[in-house]
Amino acid sequence: MAVRRKLIKERVPTPERPAEERIHDFKEVNLGYTFELAVKEAERCLQCPANYAPCIKGCPVHINIPGFIGKLVEYRDDPDKAVKEALKVIWACNSLPATTGRVCPQEDQCEMNCVMGKVGDKINIGKLERFVADYAREKGIDEELLFEMVPKIEKKGQKVAIIGAGPAGLTAAGELAKLGYDVTIYEALHEPGGVLMYGIPEFRLPKSIVESEIDKLRKLGVKILTDHIVGKTVTIEELLEEYDAVFIGSGAGTPRLINAPGINLNGIYTANEFLTRVNLMKAYLFPEYDTPVKVGKKVIVIGAGNTAMDAARSARRFGAEVIIAYRRGEEDVSARIEEVEHAKEEGIKFEYFINPVEFIGDENGNVKAVKFEKMKPLDERDKRGKRKIVGTGEYVTIEADTVIIAIGKHPNRLIINTPGLKVERGRIVVDENMMTSIPGVFAGGDAIRGEATVILAMGDGRRAAKAIHEYLTKKREGKENA
Amino acid sequence: MYRILEKKELAPKHIMYRIEAPHVARKVQPGQFVIVRAFPNGERIPLTPVMWDREEGWIVLITFVRGKTTMRMANELKPGDSILNVAGPLGNPAPIEKFGRVLAVGLSAGIVEVFPIAKALQKAGNDVTTLHVAPAPMAILKDEFTESVSRHIFEGFEIQEGWGTKEIVAEIAKRGAEKVKELLSEEDFDFVLTVGPAGAQKAVFNVVKEFGIPMHADLHPIMVDGTGMCGACRVMVGGEVKFACIDGPGFDAYKVDWDELIHRVGFYTDLERRALEEYLKSLRGE
Numbered sequence A: 001m002a003v004r005r006k007l008i009k010e011r012v013p014t015p016e017r018p019a020e021e022r023i024h025d026f027k028e029v030n031l032g033y034t035f036e037l038a039v040k041e042a043e044r045c046l047q048c049p050a051n052y053a054p055c056i057k058g059c060p061v062h063i064n065i066p067g068f069i070g071k072l073v074e075y076r077d078d079p080d081k082a083v084k085e086a087l088k089v090i091w092a093c094n095s096l097p098a099t100t101g102r103v104c105p106q107e108d109q110c111e112m113n114c115v116m117g118k119v120g121d122k123i124n125i126g127k128l129e130r131f132v133a134d135y136a137r138e139k140g141i142d143e144e145l146l147f148e149m150v151p152k153i154e155k156k157g158q159k160v161a162i163i164g165a166g167p168a169g170l171t172a173a174g175e176l177a178k179l180g181y182d183v184t185i186y187e188a189l190h191e192p193g194g195v196l197m198y199g200i201p202e203f204r205l206p207k208s209i210v211e212s213e214i215d216k217l218r219k220l221g222v223k224i225l226t227d228h229i230v231g232k233t234v235t236i237e238e239l240l241e242e243y244d245a246v247f248i249g250s251g252a253g254t255p256r257l258i259n260a261p262g263i264n265l266n267g268i269y270t271a272n273e274f275l276t277r278v279n280l281m282k283a284y285l286f287p288e289y290d291t292p293v294k295v296g297k298k299v300i301v302i303g304a305g306n307t308a309m310d311a312a313r314s315a316r317r318f319g320a321e322v323i324i325a326y327r328r329g330e331e332d333v334s335a336r337i338e339e340v341e342h343a344k345e346e347g348i349k350f351e352y353f354i355n356p357v358e359f360i361g362d363e364n365g366n367v368k369a370v371k372f373e374k375m376k377p378l379d380e381r382d383k384r385g386k387r388k389i390v391g392t393g394e395y396v397t398i399e400a401d402t403v404i405i406a407i408g409k410h411p412n413r414l415i416i417n418t419p420g421l422k423v424e425r426g427r428i429v430v431d432e433n434m435m436t437s438i439p440g441v442f443a444g445g446d447a448i449r450g451e452a453t454v455i456l457a458m459g460d461g462r463r464a465a466k467a468i469h470e471y472l473t474k475k476r477e478g479k480e481n482a
Numbered sequence B: 001m002y003r004i005l006e007k008k009e010l011a012p013k014h015i016m017y018r019i020e021a022p023h024v025a026r027k028v029q030p031g032q033f034v035i036v037r038a039f040p041n042g043e044r045i046p047l048t049p050v051m052w053d054r055e056e057g058w059i060v061l062i063t064f065v066r067g068k069t070t071m072r073m074a075n076e077l078k079p080g081d082s083i084l085n086v087a088g089p090l091g092n093p094a095p096i097e098k099f100g101r102v103l104a105v106g107l108s109a110g111i112v113e114v115f116p117i118a119k120a121l122q123k124a125g126n127d128v129t130t131l132h133v134a135p136a137p138m139a140i141l142k143d144e145f146t147e148s149v150s151r152h153i154f155e156g157f158e159i160q161e162g163w164g165t166k167e168i169v170a171e172i173a174k175r176g177a178e179k180v181k182e183l184l185s186e187e188d189f190d191f192v193l194t195v196g197p198a199g200a201q202k203a204v205f206n207v208v209k210e211f212g213i214p215m216h217a218d219l220h221p222i223m224v225d226g227t228g229m230c231g232a233c234r235v236m237v238g239g240e241v242k243f244a245c246i247d248g249p250g251f252d253a254y255k256v257d258w259d260e261l262i263h264r265v266g267f268y269t270d271l272e273r274r275a276l277e278e279y280l281k282s283l284r285g286e
């Protein structure tokens, strides 16, 4: 039984670097809890019973949240033990907590219905999860735990190919490796990690964290072949000759463009290109790093999701004045609340209800302004519950020397052209076992969902791994009985 | 990691690397390219496999030294070293069909990319003439072409005192257009193919257009990933936005918005120059 204790209404804050300091570099913004602060926050949790706790229901992978938070309090006198026990609980459902703790939209998931919200601040579940993962990594507790698990792995003698090293593929690979399968990841880029590596900036998710996750996978025996583009270097058909099953986690990497005159003017980037140059290729360190990027004095970012915030905040760090232009209103901004707040603190301006209709260039083919139509909201709502918007016939032109388009992405084209692979509206279709129309080929993450989230992609990877395990177990037994 | 089996200077500034890359060698077709990252802090640059051996698992890349990356490769890589990344093959194969008489034009360093395509076209039963336009003496791959196609023509010129890259490229465009005009006036061709700087390709296209002969152009926009993810390589073709890395790199020359392409490839010129200058400074120990 939990001990009755006094309600502490306010969240224990996590230290953050001040905006005026952080806009000059790409180092992490939020510094996270120390053990003492984490325990203080953990103590606020009411320890709702697991079968009832609304936080667990809100988490897409159903982490036993009171379970892991409770361990921090229970073993408060032995931090290493507390973290190890908490990590065990988290790992049962989520193998990338350092990442999800940082990037999950907690306000719409685990923290949304936290009962503490009725009397005060909700529990800071994301930051606690992050703390456990960070502490464990720094102290080598995660590796220790991994090695306790490794000797128990019983080799199955079957091979699985994973396409794409994003959260979906990495999770599927890890789970399958732990089950004893021989796993090889095929990744198109030179670094594994998917969006975690090329999209989400260093100041929000340090790349060393992603690298450490990938390191652990390698220690589990997962092989990673970078520079291999499935559909070009090797086809799915060929993979099926060599492997017993295939998982597609190729994401939604094709940027959506705006069908307006002037879209190919110089200075107009897709968010993918801009963020890839900045994050993956480290253009913020040019010319020490060879890849250039051009950020002007006035930057307009079009869109209002996480990608738009990341692009805007990255551009800000090059010293630009940045405007986020969104065709809807503030209520429909889809980015995580924390990112929107950080963006505002960093001096980024938001312009609502404007929709780009033309990009205006100078005589050298460089963008110099964007013409927008002013929009207005209607009372009527669309299928997703957002207010419909219509054009007003009024226009406004805003000067800009750099424009970043962040209005969404489609699944990667090279994969979806595979013969026999059923695809609807660009998304790979899977059955309830995550299997595609090609037997033995499974899929998950953004490749089946369009743009979603890290935790949903991981959840898919985990479910697919389970389904692949069942499929391969049958295959094995079929062979043994034959 | 991909081992360099052989490295050779074929002509001034033209460096050949034979590289162990079995995953590319197994699959590559004429017209496709790879993305190479040679150094930990290096750029990803597109290069073209010029020759390959599927069984032995190697490809040949030939770079024209023009900026920091190609110069660093020339200076720093030795046989036995490894290249960090060779991704591919990427892009679509060139159309290898029976056209009849083909004129394949390599403007400046573009000639190396013409080689695998011209060879395959000749093999497919075409009568192929290859034309190389470049400052003399730059008889790169001359023997290889002579062996593989019906006729190889080298159109060279002397670099005048005081000329920089700009003047040389302009001269390549001028000479290319003139020579192509001469050839098309005197002989019948059914198909023209070009690879080279966008400005020079446009000049050649303007001539070919007068004769109404079908023309295929391999385009070289700036690329980053080469897999359709970033959109850096977008080009306007037939009024639609295309990604050269997955929709091309070859397109119907009649549909390409040449002026836009010329603008786009020049977008980073100032930063490229700065990168090169700082690199040269570091070489001088400054």
Ligand SMILES: Cc1cc2nc3c(=O)[nH]c(=O)nc-3n(C[C@H](O)[C@H](O)[C@H](O)COP(=O)(O)OP(=O)(O)OC[C@H]3O[C@@H](n4cnc5c(N)ncnc54)[C@H](O)[C@@H]3O)c2cc1C
Residues within 6 Å of the ligand: A103, A104, A105, A163, A164, A165, A166, A167, A168, A169, A186, A187, A188, A189, A192, A193, A194, A195, A196, A199, A200, A228, A229, A230, A231, A249, A250, A251, A252, A253, A275, A306, A307, A308, A310, A336, A412, A414, A415, A444, A445, A446, A447, A451, A452, A453, A454, A455, A457
């Ligand atoms: C800038 C940005 C910010 C975001 N912020 C958040 C956030 O804060 N919180 C959140 O939850 N979500 C966020 N998201 C969304 C989240 O990142 C994605 O939903 C998630 O990464 C999807 O995972 P995935 O594994 O399906 O695909 P990806 O992460 O896209 O990984 C796919 C991988 O497959 C590789 N690949 C593609 N095609 C091939 C091929 N043919 N052969 C081999 N490899 C291939 C790609 O190179 C890539 O590495 C953000 C997305 C972006 C772009």
Ligand SMILES: Cc1cc2nc3c(=O)[nH]c(=O)nc-3n(C[C@H](O)[C@H](O)[C@H](O)COP(=O)(O)OP(=O)(O)OC[C@H]3O[C@@H](n4cnc5c(N)ncnc54)[C@H](O)[C@@H]3O)c2cc1C
Residues within 6 Å of the ligand: B033, B043, B044, B045, B046, B047, B048, B049, B062, B063, B064, B065, B066, B067, B068, B069, B070, B071, B109, B112, B113, B219, B220, B221, B222, B223, B224, B249, B265, B266, B269, B272, B273, B276
């Ligand atoms: C499909 C394709 C195939 C190519 N094949 C070859 C080849 O076989 N041999 C060869 O020598 N060159 C080839 N190129 C051009 C080659 O990529 C550039 O020479 C190289 O990127 C120059 O890098 P740099 O740092 O030395 O020069 P920089 O100083 O960076 O640039 C010099 C010029 O090269 C071009 N360029 C620069 N960066 C890129 C990039 N990331 N992508 C495309 N172009 C760029 C620009 O037009 C630029 O003005 C090819 C390009 C493409 C698109």
Ligand code: SF4
Residues within 6 Å of the ligand: A058, A059, A060, A061, A062, A063, A065, A094, A100, A101, A104, A106, A109, A110, A111, A125, A126, A129, A455
């Ligand atoms: S995985 Fe995401 S949603 Fe689940 S508990 Fe962690 S932060 Fe919350």
Ligand code: SF4
Residues within 6 Å of the ligand: A044, A045, A046, A047, A048, A053, A054, A055, A056, A065, A066, A113, A114, A115, A116, A123, A125
């Ligand atoms: S709902 Fe809130 S208070 Fe209840 S267990 Fe979950 S985090 Fe703790």
Ligand code: FES
Residues within 6 Å of the ligand: B222, B223, B224, B225, B226, B227, B228, B229, B230, B231, B232, B233, B234, B243, B244, B245, B246
């Ligand atoms: S190079 Fe990135 S989409 Fe073509």
